Amino acid sequence: MGASQGADGPAGLPRLALLGLAALLCCSALPRFALSTEYNYTEALDGSYFFYEAQQAGPLPTWNRAARWNGGWRDASFLNDGSDIGKNLTGGWFDAGDHMKFQLPFGWSASTLAWSMVEFPAAYGPPSGSLFQTVRRNLLFAADYIVRSHVNASDVPGENVYAAQIGDTDTDHARWCRPEQCPEIQGPYRPTWVADRTRPGADIVGEAVASLVGVASVLKMENPADPAIPLLMTHARQLYAFAKAFPGTWEIPAGDYPYRYGTHKWQDDMLWAAAWMCRAGEGASYCADAVSFWNVGSNMGIGWCPGMDWDNAFNQASVMMLGMADRFSASFLTTVRTRLDYNLNLWHVSTVCTQPPPNTDSNGDGLVDDGHICYSPKGFAHESTWGTARITANAAALKLAYSKYLPTNPEDAKRQRCWARKQMRLMLGDWGRSFVVGFGCNPPVRPHHSSTMCDRDYSITCDGNTAADPRPNPSVLRGALVGGPRKDDYYVDDRMDYILNEVAIDYNAGFTVALAGLLQLSASTPDWDAYCGTAPTPITCPWACSSCDSGTQPGSNLASQRSNCYSCVNARGVSKSWQCHACVGNATYVASQGQHCLSCVSAGADAWACQSYCTDLSSDIAVLPSCTSCVADPAVRSAGPWRCSVCMAPSVLAKGAAAVEACMSCVRSLKGPYACAVSV
Structure with a gap:
């Protein structure tokens, strides 16, 4: 006789066991929860460039994937930038979650993204491919802003003027707002500061040169006769001559708000610029300058650092020079390699961050001080508290690029590559969650970022109260790398914790290089685990299902709600x-609200929209299907799902479910929502 069947399934199998089995099946039987032993680096790489599109200021190009007309949330912003000096300086990238435009991290980020293309070209596919074209468009967008920032271009070095910063940090950081509406909130004060012969900035200008030459080099990969190349190179030569003739680090004029991206030195930026000019075949004088700047930098603090960032391009310039054996002497390149060996091997220590050696815990918090490399209990490398994922990703980028130039030392190449892979895997999910928005298992959903925290409906106020809302950001800043965990592996996905959840254009730059490096090197390393001598680690995400279990609210249909969540x-x-x-x-939802919210999200809508415009407004099961269907409708999502909420107004709800459905049907036809509400 077969086993009898009960309401909970086969007799003798407890209800909780069934639910546990369901969770197990959800997490292990379906391919998307046990993908492989390697992350999808192509997806992460594409996402990184989506992040840069979300950071665009000024009029947005039609191809911007974060734009409202492409299903995103962004639109034109800060259209008066530069007007105070009579120039059009719209465009560029916002620096972070704010709306400042700083040329130093901007130039470093753009040049580093270009470096990822020339150092790891196979990662981006053929020039006709979609990923290559995505990068090309984004880099041209950056180069266009740099060219227009060269507000006075001249072959006479002292006559050049370059816009160094747009925006006042005090004003900008005082308020949360949509970039599209910030001028109305913050007022007209958005000054432009420049670098000129009286206030030179070889650091900022050097990074601009590197970016222009880098973008020209990328264009040349597709079409050596691209008409944009001569224009970019002309500006690069003029700016290089200006920076060389008037060296120094840029300073904001006295009396103005002093915040800026300050840099310690300018020699590394000019080294980076000279290396790019040398690589582009601009002449032996630039190669000689690169050697000179390298020699000077090698005897300064910038020459003895383990990584790279907007404040120090010494190591990445050194790696680039190793790829130009025909332009530098063998003895010089041996010296460069020796220094890189020393700097990059600083990461190979055994110090545990929570077990500080003597004299490395100056504040008594039980953690190793910043400036000393250590490893968290989970193995995450730390060199600083702020933006630790960014710093570690930059080191991974350097190690992967450097490993290409170690043909006679395959064991050291393996050591560098496997370290980089391990750290990148921790960021992508091996730590226990992803630190990349919109990617992998349990990614951050509350990055410290103003435009994504605002409702997509521009008529809804976005301010400091919105920032304090604990719900996830309504829009997903796909591909953005957040600051990452502390040295003791503490992390909380909290928008207001800007140390752990800050995002910035420089955070993603080195991260992008590392992704490209892993992607290209994977072609010759089909089995990374065997290569690195590590045990295969399947990429799983039990959290994706266990959160359905722990989050489900009590009710008579508990199992059904969990099943719908799965x-x-x-x-x-x-x-x-x-x-x-x-x-x-x-916790405030009754079962019907949660079920219809799940149905809405399953159909492709954002949870924020499903909740804010439907399930937060009513628990009436008779009206919720009409509303969630409206929010999930692709045409309505594109036009703005807030339209559906008009039909959930008390005046319409009072007329009953039929009236709500008629109103929603009207909205789905893309008629004016307020007219639809009145007509029923």
Whole structure:
């Protein structure tokens, strides 16, 4: 006789065991929860450039994937930039979660992205491919801003003027707002500061030169006769001559707000610029300058650092020079390699961050001081508290690039590559969660970023109260690397914790190089685990399902709600599973609200929209299907799902479910929502 069947399944199998089995199946039986032993570096690489598109200021190009007309949330912003000096300085990238435009991190980021293309070209595919074209468009967007920032271009060095910064940090950081609406909130004060012969800035200008030559080099990979190349190179030569004739680090004029991206030295930026000019075949004088700047820098603090960033390009310039054996002497390149060996091997220590050696815990917090490299209990490398993932990703980028130039030392090349892979895997998910927005298992959903925290409906106020809202950001800043965990492996996904959850254009620059390096090197390393001598680690995300269990609210249909949450996770995938969890994690919801929220998210809508415009407004099961169907409708999502909420107004709800459905049907036809509400 077969086993009898009960309401909970086969007799003798407890209800909780069934639920546990369901979770196990959700997490292990479906391919998307046990993908492989390697992360999808192509997806992460593409996401990184999506982040840069989300950071665009000024009029947005039609191809911007974060733009409202492409299903995103962004639109034109700060259209008067530069007007105070009579110039059009719209465009460029916002620096971080704010709306400042700093040329130093901007130039370093753009030149570093170009470096990823020339150092790891195979990662981007053929010039006709979609990824290559995505990068090309983004780099041209950056180069266009740099060219227009060269507000007075001349072959006479002392006549050049370059816009060094736009925006007042005190004003900008005082308020949260949509970039599209900030001028109305902050007022007209958005000054432009420049570098000229009286206030030189070889650091900022050097990075601009590197960017222009880098973008020209990328264009040459597709078409050596591209008409933009001569223009970019002309500006590069003029700016290089200006910076060389008037050296020094840029300073804001006395009396103005002093915050800026200050740099310790300018020699590394000019080294980076000279190395690019030398690589581009601009002449022996630039190669000689590169040697001179390298020799000077090698005897300064900038020459004895383990990484790279907007404040120090010495190591990445050194790696680039190793690829130009035909332009530098063998003895010089041996010296360069010796220094890189020393600097990059500083990462290979055994210090545990929570076990500080003597004299490395000056504040008594039980953690190794900044400036000393250490490893968290989970193995994450730390050199600083602020932006630790950025610093470690930059080191990974350097190590992967440097490993290309160690043909006679394959063991050291392996050591550098395997260290980089391990650290990048920790960022992508091996730590226990992803630190990349919109990617992998349990990614951050509350990055410290103003435009994504604002409702997509521009008529809804976005301010400091919005910033304090604990719900996930309504828009997903896909591809952005957040600051990352502390040295003791503490991390909280909190928008207001800007140390752990800051995002910035320089955070993603080295991270992008490292992704490209892993992607290109994977072609010759099909089995990284065998190569590195590590045990295979399947990429799983049990969190995606266990959060359905822990978040589900008590009710008579507990198992059904969990099942619907699993189905939602399966429909949206690991990287979007947090949207499903938002539906079942609201303690104020009755079962019907959670179920319809899940249905809405499963259909492709954002959880924020499903909740804010439908399930937060009513628990009436008779009206929720009409609303969630409206929010999930692709045409409505593109036009603005806030339209559906008009039909959930008390005046319409009072007329009953039929009136709500008629109103929603009207909205789905893209008629004016307020007219739809009045007509029913």
